[in-house]
Amino acid sequence: MPPASADLSEFSGLRQQAGISIDELSDQSGFSVRQLYRYERGESRPRKTMIHFLQEKIRNSRKPSPETPAFRFIDLFAGIGGLRRGFEPLGGRCVYTGEWDEYAQQTYLANFACDHPIAGDIRKVEAAEIPPHDVLLAGFPCQPFSIAGVSKKNALNRPHGFRCDTQGTLFFDVARILEHHRPRAFLLENVKNLVNHDRGRTFGIIHRTLTGDLGYQVHWRVVDAKSWAPQHRERIFIVGFREKNDFVFDDMEIPDPLRGPKLESVLHPEDGSEVEEPPYTQGPQAKVSGKYTLSTHLWSYLKDYAEKHRARGNGFGYGLFDRGDVARTLSARYYKDGSEILIRQKRRNPRRLTPRECARLMGFDRPGQAPFRIPVSDTRAYKQFGNAVVVPVVEAVARYIAPWIGAGEETEGVRQLRLRFG
Numbered sequence: 392m393p394p395a396s397a398d399l400s401e402f403s404g405l406r407q408q409a410g411i412s413i414d415e416l417s418d419q420s421g422f423s424v425r426q427l428y429r430y431e432r433g434e435s436r437p438r439k440t441m442i443h444f445l446q447e448k449i450r451n452s453r454k455p456s457p458e459t460p461a462f463r464f465i466d467l468f469a470g471i472g473g474l475r476r477g478f479e480p481l482g483g484r485c486v487y488t489g490e491w492d493e494y495a496q497q498t499y500l501a502n503f504a505c506d507h508p509i510a511g512d513i514r515k516v517e518a519a520e521i522p523p524h525d526v527l528l529a530g531f532p533c534q535p536f537s538i539a540g541v542s543k544k545n546a547l548n549r550p551h552g553f554r555c556d557t558q559g560t561l562f563f564d565v566a567r568i569l570e571h572h573r574p575r576a577f578l579l580e581n582v583k584n585l586v587n588h589d590r591g592r593t594f595g596i597i598h599r600t601l602t603g604d605l606g607y608q609v610h611w612r613v614v615d616a617k618s619w620a621p622q623h624r625e626r627i628f629i630v631g632f633r634e635k636n637d638f639v640f641d642d643m644e645i646p647d648p649l650r651g652p653k654l655e656s657v658l659h660p661e662d663g664s665e666v667e668e669p670p671y672t673q674g675p676q677a678k679v680s681g682k683y684t685l686s687t688h689l690w691s692y693l694k695d696y697a698e699k700h701r702a703r704g705n706g707f708g709y710g711l712f713d714r715g716d717v718a719r720t721l722s723a724r725y726y727k728d729g730s731e732i733l734i735r736q737k738r739r740n741p742r743r744l745t746p747r748e749c750a751r752l753m754g755f756d757r758p759g760q761a762p763f764r765i766p767v768s769d770t771r772a773y774k775q776f777g778n779a780v781v782v783p784v785v786e787a788v789a790r791y792i793a794p795w796i797g798a799g800e801e802t803e804g805v806r807q808l809r810l811r812f813g
């Protein structure tokens with residue numbers, strides 16, 4: 392029989408996924424706080440009834456949100472729903488989804504109970520067609536901003552402000568929706584380099600639009616996912632509030648990245664027969680198909696390519712990792728050759744991650760949860776996970792901003808958020 396501490400990650404992980412505190416869990420389950428802390432610290436093995444209780448709470452979180460949610464939010468440029476997975480457990484209800492890619496829509500609908508159709512091209516949607524909401528979420532793409540001088544715009548009788556500076560970019564669609572609906576808060580996510588794009592001018596326009604033109608109190612922070620997932624992945628999160636408050640993004644605590652998880656926490660077992668990875672379910676003991684191992688030709692090409700650039704003093708090349716390492720950033724081009732994250736194998740060429748491992752690497756698939764459904768091909772799945780957010784990071788950000796979501800009129804749901812996270 393394994394030691395009791397082997398169950399520590401299971402109980403603690405399930406409790407966090409269920410979004411429930413020790414005190415709340417005690418009230419709802421009848422177990423004493425003292426006993427639950429023993430489970431949390433791994434000092435005793437959780438009873439099966441407790442594990443089943445937490446698993447049921449997690450399953451229920453995928454059901455349609457109640458008619459009186461703590462807050463309503465919209466999910467723009469939704470991808471496969473990473474931002475939604477961070478905010479729904481707080482009691483939020485998604486009332487609108489926008490995602491143009493039909494394959495991403497398939498994955499989204501396979502994993503969320505959606506009581507509304509997914510909108511396609513947001514550029515063709517009038518802001519008035521979008522339901523009222525309290526929070527706007529958007530992982531908007533970064534497109535080049537064309538900036539012309541104000542004098543030239545005056546000469547051409549063109550408007551100033553975000554209507555001019557961001558016209559033709561997808562950020563413009565975020566801005567016009569914010570202007571029309573005036574939600575209490577928003578969370579935008581993008582690549583780290585957004586801050587430095589076009590020598591900072593792009594971010595300057597975004598910031599000026601959100602603050603000067605739209606009147607929001609705006610905060611931003613670059614967060615590296617390696618504190619929560621075995622992946623070095625830096626992304627910028629931009630938070631805005633309609634009402635003035637005392638929010639300070641820098642006060643959000645980041646777990647020690649040196650104590651973060653390693654690749655072994657998301658990889659399949661090393662040894663086993665070559666079994667194809669099914670599209671919907673993949674148990675933790677499933678073996679890796681040989682199709683994910685690089686051919687000798689491709690492996691030789693990648694080594695030669697890396698050596699050529701190394702000789703020129705460049706840093707280009709493949710990334711080869713052991714199970715105890717933290718990987719590079721997973722990108723949408725991973726399907727091409729897998730070169731940024733290759734897993735070392737004994738007596739064989741390295742291999743790519745499987746789509747299921749990518750789901751785990753990005754936090755969509757975790758112990759104690761129903762497997763994240765992957766209804767698309769490997770190529771599509773690699774693109775989707777490479778474009779996604781790391782779910783545990785979004786969950787941490789969502790929990791941190793939760794007390795401020797209700798700035799202004801305070802509903803009972805918002806009051807509960809303040810009591811729970813404040």
